[in-house]
Amino acid sequence: MRYILPILVVLLMVSCKEESEEITFTEVDYNGLEKVLNKQDNKTYVVNFWATWCAPCVKELPYFERINKQYKDKNVEVVLVSLDFPKHFDTKLKNFINEKQLQSELYALNDMDSNYWIPKVNKDWSGAIPATLIYNSNKREFFEQAFEYEELERTLNKFLK
Numbered sequence: 001m002r003y004i005l006p007i008l009v010v011l012l013m014v015s016c017k018e019e020s021e022e023i024t025f026t027e028v029d030y031n032g033l034e035k036v037l038n039k040q041d042n043k044t045y046v047v048n049f050w051a052t053w054c055a056p057c058v059k060e061l062p063y064f065e066r067i068n069k070q071y072k073d074k075n076v077e078v079v080l081v082s083l084d085f086p087k088h089f090d091t092k093l094k095n096f097i098n099e100k101q102l103q104s105e106l107y108a109l110n111d112m113d114s115n116y117w118i119p120k121v122n123k124d125w126s127g128a129i130p131a132t133l134i135y136n137s138n139k140r141e142f143f144e145q146a147f148e149y150e151e152l153e154r155t156l157n158k159f160l161k
Contacts, residue, residue, distance in 0.1 A: 022098055050082060079104065131143065
């Protein structure tokens, strides 16, 4: 009998523990990603190419997350495309995404033939990251650079006018 109370307390604590929702990503090859890069609707898309091993990429991720949150009601969709190595998707990438609680739409590109898909994303892209594609039905621009938040917001607003 003296063990019933401690057991009930432990059961109550475990059952009340809030489960953190695991954030997932969609693994795609270039053909799957190409659909995301060429949507024709009334939204403006901000597509950021990044990797967990890229310090400038990691530094600017909160800016994209902030844009995603603040501009959702203005028909803006942020898409984060990880260029991490496929062998790290289930470990390093998944852990990073969940640790940072990324809320934007997430893709992991598993197409290692970068000589094929880099020029299809943008003919002038050297392949360096971070890189960002912003487009809508009226305008399309590619940026091979890291952004500070204010510059990203100013750039995006040019697409919303």
